[in-house]
Amino acid sequence: MAILRRHERRRKARWKGKKKVPVSSIRHRFADTGTRFGKFYQPAAASTLEEKLADAAEVHRLTGTCPSVAVHVLWDFRPDQDPKEVVRLAESFGVRIGAINPNVFQDQEYKLGSFCSPDPVARKKALDHTLYSIEIGRAVGSTLLSMWLADGTNYPGQDNIVRRKHDLEAAFKTIHDAMPPGMKVLIEYKPFEPAFYHTDIADWGMSYVLAKHSGPNAKVLVDTGHHLPGTNVEHIVAFLLDEGMLGGFHFNDKKYADDDLELATIDPYAVFRIFNVIAQHEFDTGRKPEIAYMVDQSHNLKPKIEAMIQTVDMAQILYAKAQLVDRKAQAVAQQACDIVAAERYLVDAFQTDVRPVVAEWRKSKGLPVDPLKAHRESGYVERVAKERTAAREARGEVQSSSFA
Numbered sequence: 001m002a003i004l005r006r007h008e009r010r011r012k013a014r015w016k017g018k019k020k021v022p023v024s025s026i027r028h029r030f031a032d033t034g035t036r037f038g039k040f041y042q043p044a045a046a047s048t049l050e051e052k053l054a055d056a057a058e059v060h061r062l063t064g065t066c067p068s069v070a071v072h073v074l075w076d077f078r079p080d081q082d083p084k085e086v087v088r089l090a091e092s093f094g095v096r097i098g099a100i101n102p103n104v105f106q107d108q109e110y111k112l113g114s115f116c117s118p119d120p121v122a123r124k125k126a127l128d129h130t131l132y133s134i135e136i137g138r139a140v141g142s143t144l145l146s147m148w149l150a151d152g153t154n155y156p157g158q159d160n161i162v163r164r165k166h167d168l169e170a171a172f173k174t175i176h177d178a179m180p181p182g183m184k185v186l187i188e189y190k191p192f193e194p195a196f197y198h199t200d201i202a203d204w205g206m207s208y209v210l211a212k213h214s215g216p217n218a219k220v221l222v223d224t225g226h227h228l229p230g231t232n233v234e235h236i237v238a239f240l241l242d243e244g245m246l247g248g249f250h251f252n253d254k255k256y257a258d259d260d261l262e263l264a265t266i267d268p269y270a271v272f273r274i275f276n277v278i279a280q281h282e283f284d285t286g287r288k289p290e291i292a293y294m295v296d297q298s299h300n301l302k303p304k305i306e307a308m309i310q311t312v313d314m315a316q317i318l319y320a321k322a323q324l325v326d327r328k329a330q331a332v333a334q335q336a337c338d339i340v341a342a343e344r345y346l347v348d349a350f351q352t353d354v355r356p357v358v359a360e361w362r363k364s365k366g367l368p369v370d371p372l373k374a375h376r377e378s379g380y381v382e383r384v385a386k387e388r389t390a391a392r393e394a395r396g397e398v399q400s401s402s403f404a
Contacts (some may be wrong), residue, residue, distance in 0.1 A: 012309065030304045043385035045304060049076050050089060051053035051384070057093035058380055062371035063312045064362070068098030068327060070294055073133045074106065083139040097140045099186070099248075099294060102133040105194075113151040115171035116200045117166035123167060130175055138180045144248070144292055145179065146221060147172075148188040150174040151201075152195020164200055169213050176214035186221035186247040186292065187211050191228050192390065193258060204236045208245055220246025223296060224263070224271070225254040238277040241289060248292030249274075251311060258296035262307050264314040271314070272350050275322035283327045303381060314359050315380055320343050324349040 032039055032044040039110050046052040053069060060066040069090060077083060104114035104126040112118060114126035130147075137145055151168070153159050176185055187207040192199055201207055204220055211218035220240055227233055240246035253261040253271070264271045282288055293315070299307040326345050333341035359369045368374035375381075 030308075033298045034300055042065075044381045045388070045396065049086070049386060051388060052076075053090055053093045053095060054384070055308075057095050058305055058375070059308050059312065062309060062368055062375055063316075064365050064367045065316065066095075066295075066308075066312060068096045070099040070101060071097055072101045072103055073129070073136055073298070074103040077136060083136045087140045098141055099144035099146040100133050100137040100142045101146045101148075102130045102141075103130060105148075107165065110150070112159070113164070113200070114149055115168050115302065116149070116151040116159075118159055123171070127171055130171075131178055134175070134180075134183070135232060137183060143183050143404060145175070145183060146188065146248075146294075147175075147184045147185060148190070148221075148223075149201055150152050150163050150194050150314075152197070152199035154196045156197060158197070161198060161200075168200055169210060172210050172214040172218065174278055179217060183217065184247055185211075185214065185218045187214075187218060188221040188223055188226070188250070190223065190226040190258065204240065208240070208243070211245060211247075220245050221248050221250065221292075222246065223250035223252065223258075224274070225252040225258045225260060226248075229256065234273040234277045237274050237313065238281070241281045246289065246291060248294060250294050251315065252295070252297045260296070260316070262297060262299075262302070263311040264318060266297050268314065268318060269350060272318045272321055273346075275319050276325060276346065276349075279322045279325065280327065289315035305375060306372060309375060313371060316355055320354040320358055321349050321352060324352055324354070348380065 030052045032045040032047075034040060046055050056066065056069045071077070071086070077086060087097055104110060107125070109119070109122040109125050110117065113122065115123055117123050117126075130145075134145060136142075149168075151164070153161075172185070172187065181183060187201065187210050189201045189203050189207040190199060201210065204222065207220040207335055211220055222233070222237060222240070224233060230389050237246060247257050253259070253262040253263055253265045253267065255261070256265050278289070278291070295308065295311055297311065299306065302310075326349075330345040333345065362369050362371075
């Protein structure tokens with residue numbers, strides 16, 4: 001028992017040396033969402049940008065680690081609106097604007113793709129919209145342009161895959177060169193959906209190639225749910241870190257495909273292993289990589305804010321666990337080819353209960369020790385549910401759960 005207590009003291013010392021638990025940006029999935037078959041409404045769900053920012057601010061108030069809100073240009077900025085109005089609105093809630101997300105998948109012109117479409121009109125519209133998004137980013141002081149494309153084909157022979165690749169490379173090069181100093185473009189990948197035969201940016205290697213072709217301010221964005229079952233995500237993360245090509249994460253979890261569940265809902269050990277390779281990279285290099293940690297989830301059934309708080313809580317806990325690995329001792333075991341001991345250092349850290357240490361960190365920051373409990377006791381949801389129901393009625397909003 002004395003040995004275990006000494007180990008615990010060393011673990012706490014390593015954790016206390018870390019100044020920040022990262023979840024530096026939060027995508028505002030506080031609105032009503034659903035699946036391709038329909039959606040289920042919640043009275044407290046946000047319908048306007050003001051309501052989404054208020055909910056994001058509530059999460060930040062309770063967790064202390066979500067100061068920025070990613071925005072979608074088509075959904076969050078009116079065509080005639082001064083972008084600085086959105087900045088001031090966010091600041092009024094105590095948050096700031098984070099990543100800028102162009103929308104090149106929603107309009108009818110993108111039926112056959114955006115940058116990859118065989119239709120030059122669609123390609124031009126997608127590029128013009130993205131360049132406009134860069135200008136919005138410049139105006140609001142954002143340093144991140146987050147790109148996800150739905151481009152792909154449904155049938156063999158539908159289009160020329162290599163022609164599509166070349167058009168995609170040209171578009172990203174133009175985008176990269178149009179960005180102001182200090183801005184990065186993050187290129188996201190996804191193996192399938194909505195396309196069923198081939199997706200133009202299907203995996204991390206394709207994102208990597210496109211980023212390298214674009215220029216030094218282009219990096220890869222890893223969505224933790226955008227992988228085929230069984231993919232070793234931490235291997236990808238370690239590889240990208242070593243290449244200096246990891247730009248950020250979209251946090252979520254899955255059982256089958258892109259389920260967009262809360263982080264670590266299905267496999268906490270997998271998320272821990274991702275944080276572990278990041279901590280290992282910091283240990284090996286002595287440098288802290290610039291990584292944008294963002295949340296991209298779809299809360300179909302759970303209350304929106306509660307689900308987001310659960311994600312942040314799990315990120316903090318699993319990040320803390322990853323700091324507890326005794327890397328010097330593990331390196332000795334690895335060099336001695338002691339497989340059991342080397343693995344055990346990892347498992348030992350994962351199995352350590354760090355909740356008291358995280359609670360101590362929250363106390364030191366004047367935050368609730370249990371943010372979910374504090375949120376439930378605050379009456380926030382009950383209050384905004386009444387206000388937002390009345391506001392929707394006043395606006396004449398008609399909610400329909402049908403997908404058709």
